Amino acid sequence: MSLVSFVHMRNHASDALRDAIESSMNLINFSFEKTVNKIVIKPNMCYYYHPSTGQVTDPWFVGVLIDVLRKNFGEACKIFIAESDATAMKCKHVFGMLGYDELAKEKSVELTNLSEAESRIVEIEAGNEQFKFHVPELFYESDLVVNVPKLKYMSEVKVTCALKNMFGCNAYANKSEYHKALNEAIVGINKLVRTGLVVIDGLIVSGRCTKRLGLVMSSEDPVAADAAASDLMGINPKYVRQIVLASNEGVGKRYFTPVGDFSFFKKEFPKRTSKDKFRSAVAAAYLRAFQ
Amino acid sequence: MGIIGLGYKGKTHLHNALRLEGAKVIGVADTSEKALSYARKLGVRSVYKNYEDLIKSNQLDAVVISLPNFLHLESATKAAEAGKDILLEKPLARNVAEGEKILACVENSCVRLMMGYDMRFNPLFREIKNKIDDGYFGDIQIAGATNVSAGPFSSRSDRAGPIPVSPWWFDKDLSGGGVLLDLGSHLVDFLCWYFGKADSVKSYLGYMFNLDMEDTATCVLVFEGGPIATFNIGWFSRDFLLSVQICGTAKNLSIQVAPLRTWERVGKDLKSKLGAPNCDPFYLELEYFVKSLQRDENPKPSCEDGLICQKLIASAYKNSSKKSEIH
Numbered sequence: 324m325s326l327v328s329f330v331h332m333r334n335h336a337s338d339a340l341r342d343a344i345e346s347s348m349n350l351i352n353f354s355f356e357k358t359v360n361k362i363v364i365k366p367n368m369c370y371y372y373h374p375s376t377g378q379v380t381d382p383w384f385v386g387v388l389i390d391v392l393r394k395n396f397g398e399a400c401k402i403f404i405a406e407s408d409a410t411a412m413k414c415k416h417v418f419g420m421l422g423y424d425e426l427a428k429e430k431s432v433e434l435t436n437l438s439e440a441e442s443r444i445v446e447i448e449a450g451n452e453q454f455k456f457h458v459p460e461l462f463y464e465s466d467l468v469v470n471v472p473k474l475k476y477m478s479e480v481k482v483t484c485a486l487k488n489m490f491g492c493n494a495y496a497n498k499s500e501y502h503k504a505l506n507e508a509i510v511g512i513n514k515l516v517r518t519g520l521v522v523i524d525g526l527i528v529s530g531r532c533t534k535r536l537g538l539v540m541s542s543e544d545p546v547a548a549d550a551a552a553s554d555l556m557g558i559n560p561k562y563v564r565q566i567v568l569a570s571n572e573g574v575g576k577r578y579f580t581p582v583g584d585f586s587f588f589k590k591e592f593p594k595r596t597s598k599d600k601f602r603s604a605v606a607a608a609y610l611r612a613f614q
Numbered sequence: 615m616g617i618i619g620l621g622y623k624g625k626t627h628l629h630n631a632l633r634l635e636g637a638k639v640i641g642v643a644d645t646s647e648k649a650l651s652y653a654r655k656l657g658v659r660s661v662y663k664n665y666e667d668l669i670k671s672n673q674l675d676a677v678v679i680s681l682p683n684f685l686h687l688e689s690a691t692k693a694a695e696a697g698k699d700i701l702l703e704k705p706l707a708r709n710v711a712e713g714e715k716i717l718a719c720v721e722n723s724c725v726r727l728m729m730g731y732d733m734r735f736n737p738l739f740r741e742i743k744n745k746i747d748d749g750y751f752g753d754i755q756i757a758g759a760t761n762v763s764a765g766p767f768s769s770r771s772d773r774a775g776p777i778p779v780s781p782w783w784f785d786k787d788l789s790g791g792g793v794l795l796d797l798g799s800h801l802v803d804f805l806c807w808y809f810g811k812a813d814s815v816k817s818y819l820g821y822m823f824n825l826d827m828e829d830t831a832t833c834v835l836v837f838e839g840g841p842i843a844t845f846n847i848g849w850f851s852r853d854f855l856l857s858v859q860i861c862g863t864a865k866n867l868s869i870q871v872a873p874l875r876t877w878e879r880v881g882k883d884l885k886s887k888l889g890a891p892n893c894d895p896f897y898l899e900l901e902y903f904v905k906s907l908q909r910d911e912n913p914k915p916s917c918e919d920g921l922i923c924q925k926l927i928a929s930a931y932k933n934s935s936k937k938s939e940i941h
Binding site for chain 2: 369370371372373376378410411412413416419420422424425
């Protein structure tokens, strides 16, 4: 079973966040002993939402994480923040709007639009589906991929967290083409681009409503991280196809050992109620039938 | 009539035009092949990539223009010169100079131009307007309105995922301004419709998203012999709010028109599918436009109203303070 840590950031200050991130990494026994020269950080910048909505990774969180990584891996370590264009979102706008342009300057890291970077087309099978992904060379050259997702509900795949965040590592912009077999596609890209460390920005979460939760989660296993996130959000991971499939296909383990304040966050997370789920299901059925 | 531009608003107008009695859609124009094939599926036979080909049609009496702001001057003047009456989506133009050119062209061409300020056609807002005119509120001292949403940066409803944003929205030269021009033009026109001529305007602008145009604004309008009105607008929220407050010596009112919950939207859709009377402001707006032309009347809000609004917005920009400058 993989370790997944849950740490509460006590107040909204950079020192408190740094302590929370370090503590969450220590709880999973993350080793800084290895030689790491090049790190790619993959935040969630899915759309032009403000970080205060809980939909996208807060650049402040990434900034403090960069400090922690530099402190432990050394100042010479080269860090990239990477995201790719999507069907509805373009990096050239989102980097500025969300404040990542400013962060990259402040922290002297490279901000990369993966859709404009060199990539190779790789075929892969996942869940009996065949996919072609445009995998950026940056990932082949890096020593560590740090996955910094949000945890959210998403109707197509139930839960979106670490596994789904890696979907943005596919440089191909028209990602809606993969939505016919989204669970399988998510697993496919995770087989190609391996997460070395997951640090979840749960400072503000978007559940049935937005809530300032002050949560930092870490794991070296993206499947375990998602299973833990799913459990936290009130969904049994065994009913989340991408988690089960990813586990079956060797991306990670879906059984996790929680360390830290798991029960506190499980109680505090703004879970969807049965009424919410019923309404969503009826609205979705209506849309399928009439739109 | 012809529909020029088949973005979100253009499609709404097309749907309504196809259902409207006494009007016939002759053709549509859009640069997107996808949009044109959408129109074909709805039964529109003549589709054009170039709107100039559409306005050449002799069968056409009027056009609905729902193009990006930077194309308003060009398209409205070409349609006016071709002798077509126009329903032009707000704002009139990117700036006052362009607005004046449109007005001059409309007057010289002897055509009618109606501005697409749909709030005037919301049945609830019309009821309030009647009450204001009837003196129901007494002397109105304070009024307010709020229109906050994600603006161009999100899905148009909670049904769909995020939608792509046309690049012109990010370019101030093409859009002419931010939320003050976009949503502000709705509320400036709305408040002027309620309270008449505004004497002065002052605004406070916010730049949460680091764009070179404002995404947040609060404005104060002082009306000649009328109330002091404030309005708040924003492109920053995933939620949608449209509300109005009126405070008078006799009565006060505070109403919230949006957001509609999913259930309410489903109900609204079903009602419309079952043929219930259409209360959609866009439908009522188009219906009024067509009826005005049939009766040979000048539809309101007119091009002059659009220019008044454009001038007030220009003043609001001129008399503005950035949020960061306020201490």
